[in-house]
Amino acid sequence: MSAFRIRDQHYEAGEIYPRHAHDELQISIVLRGTMREESGGVAYDGCAGDIIIKPAGLMHSDTFSATRIVCLDADPASIEVPFRAYAWYRATAATSPAVRLAKQFLAGEDVDDDVDDLLGALSPRIGVDRAIATRAARTLDETFADPPPIPQLARDLGVHRVYLARVFRLQWGCSPREYVQSVRARAAAHRLASTTRPLAEIALETGFSDQAHMSRIFLRCTGLTPAAFRRLARQ
Numbered sequence: 001m002s003a004f005r006i007r008d009q010h011y012e013a014g015e016i017y018p019r020h021a022h023d024e025l026q027i028s029i030v031l032r033g034t035m036r037e038e039s040g041g042v043a044y045d046g047c048a049g050d051i052i053i054k055p056a057g058l059m060h061s062d063t064f065s066a067t068r069i070v071c072l073d074a075d076p077a078s079i080e081v082p083f084r085a086y087a088w089y090r091a092t093a094a095t096s097p098a099v100r101l102a103k104q105f106l107a108g109e110d111v112d113d114d115v116d117d118l119l120g121a122l123s124p125r126i127g128v129d130r131a132i133a134t135r136a137a138r139t140l141d142e143t144f145a146d147p148p149p150i151p152q153l154a155r156d157l158g159v160h161r162v163y164l165a166r167v168f169r170l171q172w173g174c175s176p177r178e179y180v181q182s183v184r185a186r187a188a189a190h191r192l193a194s195t196t197r198p199l200a201e202i203a204l205e206t207g208f209s210d211q212a213h214m215s216r217i218f219l220r221c222t223g224l225t226p227a228a229f230r231r232l233a234r235q
Helices: 092-106 112-121 130-143 150-157 161-172 176-194 199-205 211-222 226-233
Strands: 005-011 016-020 025-039 042-047 051-054 060-074 087-089
Touching (some): 005 092, 025 092, 150 176, 176 211, 176 226, 199 211, 199 226, 211 226
Antiparallel strands (some): 016 060
């Protein structure tokens, strides 16, 4: 049996949790809505498709906007993988097993194997230049429909492109190019979960060339088609 306790958590728009810490390790899978989390003087903006790891004892604050999260909580001593670093994951390798786990859990199915798959995708992070990685991610978050070339992004941040690629992968678990695809998929997921707008319209708004392109990338990033994800998030 999995060491994790799994919860389906709903937060109202504008709900705020001041600075606090958890006694347990927490892994959060965002299914719907948006959130802002602040820790260590850095603010992270999240939406559908994001996965957040918070080690036990990490001080943080949260602001939610009609957010639905599947939470996995565990005593750190009860799991073999030592997740000691705060981290956000947006790579396909983590998103797909996370969405699959959430789908199985909400359907009332056994998820022990799915938990193992997710933990395997969430390799513990070592120390990285979080300031550079976070600034790069924010730029890509804001420009995902037409992002700057990586050499230009590195110049804007005042670092070498190889250094940017290294710290970016360590922080986010993927390359900047892969991150852009995941941001587009997450932007689509947010619209799919919170609106009834047509898929073709969502595809063009989120930087895809057409609905088929969105469906292909979305399936690769989440393991579900856009229509299937919309059904899951709106249960």
